[in-house]
Amino acid sequence: xxxTSQNTSQTxxxxxxxxxxxxxxPRQAAVSAAPERRQELLAVAAEVFAAHGYNxxxxxxxxxxxxxxxxxxxxxxxSKESMVDEILATFLDELWAGYDAVLAAGLGPxxxxxxxxxxxxxxxxxxxxxxxxxxxxxxxxAAHPRFGYxxxxxxxxxxxxxxxxxxxxxxxxxxxDLDTRLIYRxxxxxxxxxxxxxxxxxxxxxxxxxxxxxxxVLDGIALRE
Amino acid sequence: xxxTSQNTSQTxxxxxxxxxxxxxxPRQAAVSAAPERRQELLAVAAEVFAAHGYNxxxxxxxxxxxxxxxxxxxxxxxSKESMVDEILATFLDELWAGYDAVLAAGLGPxxxxxxxxxxxxxxxxxxxxxxxxxxxxxxxxAAHPRFGYxxxxxxxxxxxxxxxxxxxxxxxxxxxDLDTRLIYRxxxxxxxxxxxxxxxxxxxxxxxxxxxxxxxVLDGIALRE
Amino acid sequence: xxxTSQNTSQTxxxxxxxxxxxxxxPRQAAVSAAPERRQELLAVAAEVFAAHGYNxxxxxxxxxxxxxxxxxxxxxxxSKESMVDEILATFLDELWAGYDAVLAAGLGPxxxxxxxxxxxxxxxxxxxxxxxxxxxxxxxxAAHPRFGYxxxxxxxxxxxxxxxxxxxxxxxxxxxDLDTRLIYRxxxxxxxxxxxxxxxxxxxxxxxxxxxxxxxVLDGIALRE
Amino acid sequence: xxxTSQNTSQTxxxxxxxxxxxxxxPRQAAVSAAPERRQELLAVAAEVFAAHGYNxxxxxxxxxxxxxxxxxxxxxxxSKESMVDEILATFLDELWAGYDAVLAAGLGPxxxxxxxxxxxxxxxxxxxxxxxxxxxxxxxxAAHPRFGYxxxxxxxxxxxxxxxxxxxxxxxxxxxDLDTRLIYRxxxxxxxxxxxxxxxxxxxxxxxxxxxxxxxVLDGIALRE
DNA sequence: CATGAATGAGCATTCATTCAT
DNA sequence: GATGAATGAATGCTCATTCAT
Numbered sequence: 001x002x003x004t005s006q007n008t009s010q011t012x013x014x015x016x017x018x019x020x021x022x023x024x025x026p027r028q029a030a031v032s033a034a035p036e037r038r039q040e041l042l043a044v045a046a047e048v049f050a051a052h053g054y055n056x057x058x059x060x061x062x063x064x065x066x067x068x069x070x071x072x073x074x075x076x077x078x079s080k081e082s083m084v085d086e087i088l089a090t091f092l093d094e095l096w097a098g099y100d101a102v103l104a105a106g107l108g109p110x111x112x113x114x115x116x117x118x119x120x121x122x123x124x125x126x127x128x129x130x131x132x133x134x135x136x137x138x139x140x141x142a143a144h145p146r147f148g149y150x151x152x153x154x155x156x157x158x159x160x161x162x163x164x165x166x167x168x169x170x171x172x173x174x175x176x177d178l179d180t181r182l183i184y185r186x187x188x189x190x191x192x193x194x195x196x197x198x199x200x201x202x203x204x205x206x207x208x209x210x211x212x213x214x215x216x217v218l219d220g221i222a223l224r225e
Numbered sequence: 226x227x228x229t230s231q232n233t234s235q236t237x238x239x240x241x242x243x244x245x246x247x248x249x250x251p252r253q254a255a256v257s258a259a260p261e262r263r264q265e266l267l268a269v270a271a272e273v274f275a276a277h278g279y280n281x282x283x284x285x286x287x288x289x290x291x292x293x294x295x296x297x298x299x300x301x302x303x304s305k306e307s308m309v310d311e312i313l314a315t316f317l318d319e320l321w322a323g324y325d326a327v328l329a330a331g332l333g334p335x336x337x338x339x340x341x342x343x344x345x346x347x348x349x350x351x352x353x354x355x356x357x358x359x360x361x362x363x364x365x366x367a368a369h370p371r372f373g374y375x376x377x378x379x380x381x382x383x384x385x386x387x388x389x390x391x392x393x394x395x396x397x398x399x400x401x402d403l404d405t406r407l408i409y410r411x412x413x414x415x416x417x418x419x420x421x422x423x424x425x426x427x428x429x430x431x432x433x434x435x436x437x438x439x440x441x442v443l444d445g446i447a448l449r450e
Numbered sequence: 451x452x453x454t455s456q457n458t459s460q461t462x463x464x465x466x467x468x469x470x471x472x473x474x475x476p477r478q479a480a481v482s483a484a485p486e487r488r489q490e491l492l493a494v495a496a497e498v499f500a501a502h503g504y505n506x507x508x509x510x511x512x513x514x515x516x517x518x519x520x521x522x523x524x525x526x527x528x529s530k531e532s533m534v535d536e537i538l539a540t541f542l543d544e545l546w547a548g549y550d551a552v553l554a555a556g557l558g559p560x561x562x563x564x565x566x567x568x569x570x571x572x573x574x575x576x577x578x579x580x581x582x583x584x585x586x587x588x589x590x591x592a593a594h595p596r597f598g599y600x601x602x603x604x605x606x607x608x609x610x611x612x613x614x615x616x617x618x619x620x621x622x623x624x625x626x627d628l629d630t631r632l633i634y635r636x637x638x639x640x641x642x643x644x645x646x647x648x649x650x651x652x653x654x655x656x657x658x659x660x661x662x663x664x665x666x667v668l669d670g671i672a673l674r675e
Numbered sequence: 676x677x678x679t680s681q682n683t684s685q686t687x688x689x690x691x692x693x694x695x696x697x698x699x700x701p702r703q704a705a706v707s708a709a710p711e712r713r714q715e716l717l718a719v720a721a722e723v724f725a726a727h728g729y730n731x732x733x734x735x736x737x738x739x740x741x742x743x744x745x746x747x748x749x750x751x752x753x754s755k756e757s758m759v760d761e762i763l764a765t766f767l768d769e770l771w772a773g774y775d776a777v778l779a780a781g782l783g784p785x786x787x788x789x790x791x792x793x794x795x796x797x798x799x800x801x802x803x804x805x806x807x808x809x810x811x812x813x814x815x816x817a818a819h820p821r822f823g824y825x826x827x828x829x830x831x832x833x834x835x836x837x838x839x840x841x842x843x844x845x846x847x848x849x850x851x852d853l854d855t856r857l858i859y860r861x862x863x864x865x866x867x868x869x870x871x872x873x874x875x876x877x878x879x880x881x882x883x884x885x886x887x888x889x890x891x892v893l894d895g896i897a898l899r900e
Numbered sequence: 901c902a903t904g905a906a907t908g909a910g911c912a913t914t915c916a917t918t919c920a921t
Numbered sequence: 922g923a924t925g926a927a928t929g930a931a932t933g934c935t936c937a938t939t940c941a942t
Contacts, residue, residue: 037926052365055280059912074913095930110447136361140277164448175448179429180438183446189418190411197410204404212407220445221390221408222335223400262901284937296939297902305937487922502815508917510735521918522923530916559895586811590727615896622824625898632887639868640861647860648692662857664682670895671840671858672785673850712905733932747906749934908940915931921924 008115038076040067042090045083046129054084084133085146091130095123104161109168110218116161117191117217120209124195125206131195141149161188187217263301266291267315270308271354279309279362309358310371316355317378320348328385334393335443341386342416342442343435349420350431356420386413412442488526491516492540496579496625504534504587534583535596540604541580547572547670553610560668565642566611567667568660574645575656581645611638637667681888713751714743717765720758721804729759759808760821766805767828770798778835784843785893790835792866792892793885799870800881806870836863862892 020201050058059080063070077083092195096121107115124131134150143149162184174183190213198209267287269291273282284305285295302308323344332340349356359375387409393399399408415438423434494516498507509530510520527533548569557565574581584600592600612634618624624633640663648659719741723732734755738745752758773794782790799806807824819829837859843849847860865888873884 053278053280055278056365058910060910069928070911071913071915071929074915075926080912140281172448174446178437178441178446182429182434183441184439185419185422186415186441187446189421190415190924193414193418194410196414202405209407212403215410216403216408216411216445217441218445218447220441220443221403221412222401222443223397225314264925283935293901294903295937296904299938300901472855484922503728503730505728506815508914516922519924520916521925524917524919525922563763590731622898624896628887628891628896632879632884633891635869635872636865636888636891637896639871640865643864643868644860646864654857661851666853666858666861666895667891668895668897669892670893671849671853671862672893673847674899733931735931743905744907745933746908746935747937750905755933903942905940905942907937909936911935912933915930916928917924918928921926 029146031093041076042083042087043071043129043196046087046133049087049137050132051128054080054133054141081146082136087130088134088138088141088147089149091123091127092149094127095119096153098123099157099160109164109171109173111162113161113168113187113218114214115165117187117214119206120191121194121198121206121210121213124192124198125200128195129201130196135192135195156185157188159192159197190217202214261430266298266301267308267312268354271312271358274309274312274362275354279366306369306371312355313359313363313366313372313375313395316348316352316359317374319352320344321378323348324382324385334389334396334398337389338386338393338412338443339439341389341410342439343432345394345416346419346423346431346435346438348422349417350425353420353423353425356417359415360420382413383409405437409421415442484577490541491526492533492537493579496537496583499534499537500582503505504583504591531594531596532569534587534591537580538584538588538591538597539599539637541573541577541584542599544577545569546606548573548601549607549610559614559621562614563611563618563637563668564664565613567664570641571644571648571656571660571663574628574642574648578645578650579647581642585642585645607638608634640667669673701715712808713875716748716751717758717847718804719763721808724759724762724812725804725807729755729816756819756821759812759816762805763809763813763816763822764824766802766809767824767898770794771801771828771831773798774832779784784839784846784848787839788836788843788893791839792862792889793882794867795866796873796881796885796888800865800875803870803873803875806867810867818826832863833859840890863890 038185041062045057046061048062048065048194057080057166058070059073060070062083063073066073073083077086099116102115102119105112105115128149138147138150138154141147162180165174165180165187169176169180194209194213198206200206204212240365270282270287273290277286282305283295284298287308288295288298291298298308303312327337327340327344330337330340330410334344351391361378363372366372367379387405390399390408390412391405394401394405419434419438423431429437491512495507495512498512498515506532508520509523512533513523515522517525527536538571549566552562552565552569555562555565588597588600588604591597592604612630615624615630615633615637619626619630644659644663648656654662689813716737720732720737723737727736732746732755734748737755737758738744738748741748748758774791775788777790777794780787780790791850812853813822813825816822817829837855840849840855840858840862844851844855869884869888873881875881879887
C-alpha cells in the first residue's frame, strides 16, 4: 500500500502531478464550490465498487444508488476510472500519513509491528470500502500507468513491513527459523483480508480486533503450557 | 469451501441435483468424444479466470488462448458460467474428498487443524487457479442459485474448522482468551489467501509452506524466551 | 449564396419571417442589454465552428473560448443552432447587399463577373469564418426548414452567376464551346473554396487575390504565344 | 493526397506498418475468408460518410444502411475510425498508383498537368465517396497520428503539382505573372471540389469533364478574339 | 468439431439543454 | 448575466451467445 511522497499529507497534490484537480472543479472556486457532493458520491461509489467489484459495477448502478442519472456523474468526475482513482488515492494518503508517523517514531520491531497492525485496522475501520477495493482490484488496476502509485505504494509497504520484520529477526524479537518473506505475506494478508468481513460498528472495535490479531500473530493460537 | 454431499466422491453427480451434466456432452459415453479436450479447455479457462477475474475474462480471450474461435467453445460448454461452474465444482469435489478423509480420521483438534492446513496447501498446489477463482468470485457467484453449492460448501467448511477450533478450546489445546470466530477467520484467510501468491514449483513445497504456516499460526512469530 | 429578399438590407427582419428575434433578446431595445456581448460571442462561435465543424463543436468549447460556462450561453442564445443561424444570416445579408448592388449596376457580363468575384473575395476577407461554415455545413443545415433561406440563397446565387455567364456566352464575351453549368461550377467553387486557405492579413489583399483569380479564370494559366 | 510509399501498390502493407491486417481478419486465412463482405460494408460506409460527414455519421446508421446491427460491424472492423482509415487509404493507394505512373512518364509540364487532372477525375469517378470524405475530413483526421499518412500524402501531392507548375513557369509553358502558390491552390481546388457535385454516370464522362476543366484552367473562359 | 457472421442487450461516455440560485 | 448541477437522449463499442455451413 504505497504512496508517492510520504512526508506530505495534502489530499491531492501528489501523484500524477496534481494536474487533475485543475481540470474541472475549482474553476475559480476560491472558497470551493461544494466538495461535499463529490465526497458523498465517492462514498457511494466506493461502497458499490467494494460490493460488486470495479468491473461489475456499472456507472448506472452508482448513479442509481446516489439518486441521479448516470450521465450526471460526469459533471463531477471524468470517468469511472477517476472515481476509483480518487477513492484509492485518498485512502492511501491517509494510510501513509499513519504509517509514516509510526515509522518515524523510532520504536522497536515488536512495537512497530503492533502499531502498524493497529493503524491498519483503524484504516480498515475508516476506509473499509476502499480497502476492499484495493484488495480486489489493485493488481489489475496497477497495469494502467495512471495507477502507478499503487505499485509504488506496494513497494514502500513491503519495505516497511519486511524491514521491520527483518530487524526483529536480527535482534531476537522474532523467530529466525522461518522464511521472512513467508512471515511478511502471512502478516500482510492476515491483516488486510479482514476488510472483507469486518463491519464497522460490529462486535469489536478496530483496536480490539487489532489486539486479538496481534496476539495470534505474535504468540499463536496454541495454548502454552 | 463446502460441498453438498461429503460421502460421495464421483466427479459430477452431486451438487444441484446433477442435472447439468445431462445437458450437452455425451454423458460419460464409454469411449466418449475426447474428454481430454474438455479438460484442456477448462484448464485454459481456469488460468485466464484466475489471472483476470471472471467478469473481466471474455469468452474470446479463453478461445484465443486455447487456439479456437469464441463460438466454438459453445460446442463444449453451455456458457461461460458453466465453465466456472465445472472448474469450481471439480476443485471442491477434490477438496472435500481430502477434508472428509481428515475429518473421518478421528484425530485430536491440533492434529486435525494441522492435517486440514496441509491438505489445503496441497489443494492450492494442485488447483491454484481454481482456488484463486474461488477466492475472488465465490461471493458474487453464490448469488445465483446455480452456485448454491458454494454457499453450502462454505457452511460445511465453517462447521468443520470452527468445530475443530472450539473442540480445541474446550480441551485446552487452543487458547480460550480469544474470540473463536476471530480465530476461525484468521486461520481461514491465512491459509487460502496464499493462493494469490503461491506458485507451484516455487521455493517451497506445499508441505513446507504448510509446516511454516502452521508453526506461525500455532505458536506465533514472536520468539519465546 | 442566396437570400430571400434582395432589396431589403436590414440585419434581421428577412428570412423565415423574422420570427426568431422575438424569442428571447430584448429586440433592439433602445439602449439594450449590450448587443456587443452578443457579437463577441458570435465571433467566438463562428471561429470555433469554422475550425472544427458545426457538429464537432460543443457548446462547452465555445463557452470555454468565450470565458463563461456552457449553460450561460443560453442566456444569450436559444440554442447552438440559433448561433449558426445568426452567423450565416448576417453573412448572407451582407453578401447580398454587395451582390445586389453589383447586379443592379447594369454592367456587361465580363464586368459583372469581375465585380462579383471581387465582392466575393471581400466577403471572404470580412467573414472568413462564416464563409467556411457556409461551405462545410450549408448542405446539411439546409435540410432543416429553419435554414430554408440557405437553399433560397443558393437558388438566387445560381441564377445570378449562371445568368451572367449565359449572357456572356450569348454576346460572345465567354466561350461557347463549354458546358455552361460546368463553367458555373468551376467559377463558383474556385472562388469560394478559397475561404479554406485564405487568411486575412496575409500576403495578398482580397482585391489582389481576386485580380489574379480573375486573370486565371478568364484567360487561363497557359502562356499565350 | 499522399501515400507513404509510392513504388509499392499492394492494398494494405504500407502505413502504420501493416500491423492491422494481422489483428483480426486473416487469422490463418490463406485463401482469404471473404473480403467481399468487407468491401460491401466499406462501400456503404463511404457513401454515408460522404453524405453526412464522418462525425455526424453514426455507426448505427451505417449498419442500418448495410442491413445489420451496429454491433455486428465490429466483427469486421475495429472501430468507426478504422473504417474511414481503410476507405481513405485504399483510395490514396490507387490515386498514387495513377499519379506515380504519370510522374514517372517524363512528360512536359503541360502534358503532366493534363494527365494529372485526367487521372484525378478518373479517381473522382471511381472513388467519389472517398474523395468527398477526404475533402471534408482530412484536415481534422490528420490530427490523429493514425492518419499521419494524410499529411504525408498532402506533402507529396503539393510537391508533385507545385513542382510541375513551377517547371512550366520556368520553361514558358505557364504564365509567369501569377503567384505560383495561388495557381496551385486554384488548380487543386478546382479539380477536387468537383467531387462534391460530380455523379458517376451523369451527363459527362470523367474524361470529358477533365477535358473541359483543363480547357478552362489552361485557356480561361473568356473568348479570345 | 470448428468457423464466420450475426444478434441484442448493455455499458461508459458525451452533449445540448434546463433551471434554481 | 452567470453558475452549478442536473437531465435524457444518443453514441461508439463490447460481449455472451446462436447458428447455418
